[in-house]
Amino acid sequence: MRSSTALGWAAAFLAPALISSLDALSNRPSYQLAGFLYLLAVSLAAYLGGFAAGLVATLLATFGLDFLYTPPRHDFIPANSDQAAGVALFFIVAILISQLFERRRQVQREAEAASARANRLQAVTARLAEAVTPQQVLDAIVTEGVEAAEARAGAIGLIMPDGETIEIVAQRGYERNLFVGWETFPLNRETPMGTAILDDTPFFFSTSAERNAAFPGMGGVSGPSHALAILPLVVEGRAIGAVAFTFPTEIEFEPERRALKATLAQQAAQAIDRVRLYEAERALRQRMTFLADASELLGSSLDYETTLGQLARLAVPDMATWCSVDMAGPDGSIQRLAVAHEDPERVAWAERLGEEYPPDPDQPMGVPNVIRTKTAEFVPDITDELLVEAAQGDERLLEIVRELGLRSAITVPLVARGRALGALSLIRDDSAPRYTELDLDLASELARRAASAVDNAILYREAERRGDASRALAHVDDGVVLLDQEGAVVSLNPAAARILDVDEAGVLGETAVGSIGGWSEIEENARPERGGTRGPVTLPLVRGQGNERWVSVSGVDFGDGAVYALRDVTEERLLERARSDFVATASHELRTPLAAVLGAVKTLRRGDVSLDSDQREMLMDMIDSEAERLSGIVSQILLTGQLDAGRLPLEHERFDPVALTQSVVDSAELHLPNGIELRMQAEVDVPPVAGDENQLRQVISNLVDNAIKYSPQGGDVELRLNRSGQFARIEVADSGLGIPRDEHDRIFEKFYRLDPALTRGVNGTGLGLYISKELVERMNGRISVDSEPGRGSTFVVEVPLAV
Amino acid sequence: MLVADDEPPIRLLCQVNLAIAGMDVLQAADGAEALVVARAEKPDLILLDLMMPNVDGWTVAEELGADEGTRDIPIVFLTARATTNDRRRAEKLGALGYVLKPFDPVRLAPLVAEVVARCARGEAENLRRERPPALWPADLEE
Structure with a gap:
């Protein structure tokens, strides 16, 4: 344009001059041709230089035409009126031509300007399309857009989720500290942004004075007077915030400018809305991914200590700057299980700090409070007052936490089956956005899953331990019965089932009193006080068929129930x-x-x-x-006593059983009661036997005494001796009272005596047969009885033959 | 006087010592025999063992007590059963004494004579209530 203008001015002077110089030629142009050439020169000048150049060229051309070509030549005064009219006509036509070209130039200039504006808007739009953060949106409209908007600085304020506060989310081009104290401010406070948003109207202030007059409460604008434009950011008919443009100088906002600003604002609003959607979508995806990863992690192992540590590390840095997991100990203490930060050195530092400041279970806020109350703590904005309160007067601690620049925190309890197992803490510092309700929901869900995983792991361990215990109990001879607080059977081992004569499946979950025969007597005599022990006491348990069992029972109450130990002492x-x-x-x-x-x-x-x-x-x-x-x-x-103690030495000698039997008969004959007939019948060739002769004599003699004793009505007592394989067999048969079949084994037991009704007053220590059996068996022999009540008894002693 | 015991030595001891005191002594070797003799002879007193073949001393006392003709014959048990339960049972059966073996047979005669004399005077009930220590031992097993 500039070069074109210079050319125009050159043409304005040179072109008429060139045509005038043609007059000096011998073959000079005619008046008509010269006029035509002069008009061409004017056109050229006007085309290149605009109206002014055209006007100059017109004057020069008019003078040239009048002086050189209009008769009389070389005279300004035309020869006649026709001549004069011709010059005037020329002048008018030249002026018109100049104007014509000037208008064309103007149209072209306007078109070029419009195209540039469109280009700039397009550039802004392109940048906005790429923007994914509010700052990038601002940069797009303030750097690209500033040129379009002619502004030097800009800022974007958005309504926060509470709907009542404006937060400056981005700013560019302002001197530092301008927004200190103005990071957020109430929507309804009298500010240009607030008013623009509330009224959904733009403000255009051409000077600082105008703005100060409109918002006197804001304080004066610094620097030289300049223009300011504030426009609401409207999405779908709703103002979500405002953009402010600050101009270097005072500016008159004509409609075109205003329209451009409005366009920029509209585009910015859409971009911000898109960014928000994108942010929300990204955050959602991030949360979902995190939750999925966390769930997978939690399900991967029963080693919950390790898993929770990994979980904390998984949460940083996207979900939290700091993440920690604390567990509640059985004694009410709180143990830090894991703490995570991107920087391992910070983790080590935090661990040291944790040791220095162990959590106090009675603390009114934070992890102890969350565990105690089983309620989440959500602090979207960590204020300095909160830090002061948390530090509880510890200046050093306050300084440390202030330096951390903590912004936002969530602490959620790990609750399973109504019990707080611990707490999960997520903390963000100034480098990350503050937490929202969505994050709280996420943390709560995460805590729920983590708690369930921990609970499962604990239950599994418990079950394993119980499994060990029950395996051990299965092999114990003593019965163990576990009851809950309501007296229902939680478990009982096989020995208990045997002693109590119940089926385990039939009593589990049932009350012991209702399902175990005789349990009410046990409760009565061995039920411990809460937390106490009782017993052992020995009780009779009457089971089916009057089968009496004696049990020694002791009970221990451990708060959640009671355990009873039972020992079958029937034998004892x-x-x-x-x-x-x-x-x-x-x-x-x-x-x-x-x-x-x-x-x-x-x-x-x-x-x-x-x-x-x-x-x-x-x-x-x-x-x-x-x-x-x-x-x-x-x-x-x-x-x-000697037999019991195993201290009876037996001879191992060779002797004649016939002689031995005969000697027993002989001595018995000496004091035979009336009515008893004693006989002996022996095979002649019974070989010698091996054993203790004196003790065997005692045995046979005892059997003969018994035979006589239990034949109170008198009768025959017969001794028979014969060989039976590798044994000598000595039988002592009577026709006395006899012994019931089911007593045949028991009569050889120590101290055992038949029912007095069966013995008809016959005395005895209950030791004779026991001793006999012991002695015979120690000689590698056998003793047995064949008898029926009323039909006499035959005792058989077999002693091995001597080799 | 009737001595009912399945142990011949005990019968002999009683017989010798009571005879010295001038008493006529009948003997029975078991419960059945004791019942026969008691019913036939109506002795002034029976020294009765508990553990005897065929019919034990308890039964003898019960049967004699149930019979109008023999109800008033004083019975003094002479036994080796040294439990309080047995003594209590003897009391319930209306015995006038419970002499525990081993006993002093020399002192037996005056003791028996005393019981017979008091019963003759119709003091059997008093005697039962008095339970003199010489006739009712205290040091018994549970």
Whole structure:
């Protein structure tokens, strides 16, 4: 344009001059041709230089045409009026031509300007399309757009989620500190932005004075007076914020400018809306991804300590600047399980800090409070007052937390089955956006999943431990029954099921009193106080078919229930009873011969009368035999003790069983009661046997005594001796009272005596057969009985033959 | 006087010592025999063992007590059963004494004579209530 203008001016002077110089030629142009050439020169000048150049060229051309070509030549005064009219006409036509070209130039200039504006807008639009953050949106309209808007600086303020506050989300071109204290401000405060948003109207101030007059409360504008434009950012008919443009100088806002600003604002609004959507979508995706990753992580292992540590690390840096996990100990203490930050050095620092400031379970806020109340704490904006409160007067701690620049925090409890297991904390510093309700929802969901994973892991460990315990209990002979607080059976081991004669499946979950026979007696005698122990006590348990069992029971209450230990003491009890019966029996057995001996002595020593010699003799015999009997009983008791202790040495000798049997018969014959017939029947060729001859004699003699004793009505007692394979077989048969079949095994047990009704008052220690069996078996022999009540008994002793 | 005991030595001791005191002594070797003799002879007193073949002493006492003709024969048990339960049972059966073996046969005669004399005077009930220590031992087993 500029070069074109210069050319225009050159043409304005040179072109008429060139045509005028043609006059000096010998063949000079005609008047008509010269006029035509002059018009061409004017056109050229006007075309190149615009109206002014055209005007100059017109004057020069008019002078040239008048002076050189209009007759009279070389004279300004035309020859006649026609001549003069011609010059005037020329002048007018030249002026018109100049104007014509000038208008064309103007149209072209306008078109070029419009095209440039469009280009600039297009550039802004392109930048806006690429913008993904509010700052980039601002940059697009303030750097690209500033040129379009002719502004030197700009700022974008958006309404915050609360709908009542404006936050300056981006600014460019302002001197530093201009927005200090103005990062956020209430929407309804009298500000250009606030008013523009509320009224949905733009403000255009051509001078600082105008703006100060409109908003006196804002304080004066610094620097030289300049123009200011504030336009609402409207999306779908709703103002979401405002953009401010600051101009270097005072500017008159004509409609075109205003329209351009409005266009910019509209585009910015759409871009911001898009950015917001994008941000929201990105945040959502980030959350979903995080939640998915976290869930996968939580499900990957039962080692929840490690998993939660990994979870904390997963949360940084996208979800949190800092992430920590704290666990509640069984004693109410709080243990930091993990803390995560992008920078490992910061993690180490935080861990040291955590050791220096261990959490106090009674703290009114933060993790202890969250665990205690099982309620999340959400602090979208960490204010300095909050930090001061949290530091509780510790200046150093306050300084540390202030330096961290914490912005926003979420602490959620890890709650499973109504129990707070710990807490998860997410903290962001100034480098990240503050948390929203969405983040709280995410954290709560994450905490829920984490708590469930931890709970599962704990339950699994518990189950494993219980599994170990129950495996151990399965092999214990003592019964163990676990009841809950309501008295329902939680578990019982096989020994308990056996002792109580119940089926495990039939009692689990049922009340013990209702499902276990005899449990009410156990409750009555062994139920412990809450937290206490009771027992052991020994109780009879009557089970089916009157089968009496004795159990020793003790109970321990551990708060959540009670555990009972049961031991089947029936055997001990029976033995104990047999022993006490034995004491009574032994006392009785000893008293009778003792009475005879003592009585005889006392009678013999009577001083008042003298006994005849027959009487004396009888009494002396009595002392002799009854003392023998006493000694026999005592021997039996001693022998039993020796057998029990395994301290009875037995001979291993070779002897003739026939002679032995004969000697027993011979001595028994000496004091045979009336009505008893004693016979012996022996095979002649029974070979010698091996064993202890004296002890075997005791055995056979005892059997013969029994045979006589249990034949109170008299009858035959027969000894039979024969060979049976590698054994000598000695039978002692009577036709006396007999023994019921189901007692055949028990009569060989220690202290066992038949029911008195079956013995008809026959005395005994209950040791004879026990001793016999022990002795025979120690000689590698056998003893057995064949008998029925009322049909007599046959005892069979088999002793191995000598090799 | 009837001595019922399956142990011959005990019967002999009683017989010798009571005879010295001038008493006529009948003997029975078991419960059944005791019942027969008691019913036939109506002795002044029976010294009765508890553990005897065929019919034990308890049964003898019960049967005699149930019979109008023998109800008033005083019974003194002479036994080796040294438990309080047995003693209590003897009391319930209306026995006049419970002499525990071993016993002093020399002192038996005056004791028996005393019981017979008091019963003859119709003091059997008093005697039962008094329970003199010489006739009712205290040191028994549970």
